[in-house]
Amino acid sequence: MNSPTMTSEFEPATLPPHAPRPxxxxxxxxxxxxxxxxxxxxxxxxxxxxxxQAIRRALKKKLDTDEEESEFILFSYVGPQLFGQLSNDGGSRGEIGIRTFYDASSLNLIVKIPRRAHEAATRALEFLIVQEASRQGLDDQLLAVGSETIKEDPYSKEGDAAFIPQGPIPGRDDKWPTLVIETGLSESLLRLRVDASWWLTMSSGLVKMVIIISIDRAQPKILLECWKLGAVQHSHQLRSLCWNPLRPTKTHSITMTHNGTSTTIAGAPLVIPFDDVFAIPPSGPTQGDFVFGSAVLEGFARKVWRGQKLI
Structure with missing residues (x-):
């Protein structure tokens, strides 16, 4: 199936009036x-x-299997009506906590079943982002939408966590989040990059950043990757003759490891630009990029590793 792939107190802050956007x-x-x-x-x-019923049986069986197996199941011959039934099956979905990625053109459905470490990592990073928005006085300006389904024909996809700025921004389709988190085990890293590519390209840049959390199941090691759209580099001569198309590009990576009593954070801090969260520039001295340094990232990592019983 594989193929090469390419705490101080601040006065409440408000976002500035929305100016026309490109x-x-x-x-x-x-x-x-x-x-x-x-x-x-x-x-x-x-x-x-x-x-x-066949899908539910397979999901429940998967949930009961050894965690050494893949997080994913690939269902084929899933018609749109059947996918709609599954999407509306809140009981089964809530019990198992699945994430879905559906292609109506091929009738293929990819289901990811998050394990404990997966959910712990996603929720911990989500909390840090919400907490920082609150610290800047903007908690009511940022909506955490979790794994809300986004539909863009012929696809329907759910991330592990996502954020949408509150309030209309002229020219922006507000179905798309600005920031998405995709989480998985380390052997799924290449697949997570495919997911990041989908968010960035299918939204035509409305999704500003995708953060990948890749967790090693056997040792205390976590990799964070930040992905954005970046220009394809051409030779000097060509640059003046054509517009560079944009493609998903890894802009930063952070590796967190633990050995004995020591935790190492390589690549800190994690910086999430303000514009990539709210789709507009910051306004006022209390607003700015979301910056998470080594100490914060170590606390994040330790939560995950304790959940895995690795420390």
Whole structure:
């Protein structure tokens, strides 16, 4: 299935009035249908499912299996009506906590079943972001939408966590979050990068940043990657002749490891630009980029490792 892939107190702050914004970035390398199935872990189980009961049985069986297996299941021959039934099945979805990625053109459904470490990492980073927005007096200006389903034909996708600025911004489709978190085990890293590519390209740049959390299941090691749209580099001569298309680009990475009593954080701090959260520039002295230094990241990592019983 694999194929090469490419605490001080502040006065309440308010966002400035929304000025007209440029149109969404359109010159973006497209997400191809071939990418949909790229880089699923080799042990990902393919299942033919033609009804909701078959999917539910497979999900429950997967939930009870050894955690050494892949987080993913690939269901084929899933028609739009069946996918709609699954999407509306709050009981089953809530019990298992699945994330879905559906391609109506190929009738393929990828389901990710988060494990404890997965959820711990996602919720811990989500909390840090919400806490920082609150510290800047902007907690009521940022909506955490969790794993809300985003539909962009022929796809429907859920991230692990996402954030949308409150209030209308002229020219911006507010169905798209500005910031998305995608989490998985270390053997799923290449797949997480495919997910990041989908968010950035399908939104035509309305998703400003995707943060990948990659967790090693056997040792205390966590990798964070920040992905944004970046220009494709051409030769000097070509730069003056054509507009550079944009493609998903890794802009930063942070590695967190623990050995004995020592934790090492390489690549800190984690910086999330203010514009990438709120889609407008900061206003006033209390507003600015979200910056998480080594101490904060160590606390984040230790929560995950304790959940894994690795420290």
């Amino acid at each position: 149109s969404p970035i359109m010159d973006v390398e497209a997400f191809s249908s071939n990418q949909f199935l790229e880089n699923l872990p080799e042990e990902t189980e393919p299942i033919i499912a033609t009804n909701k």
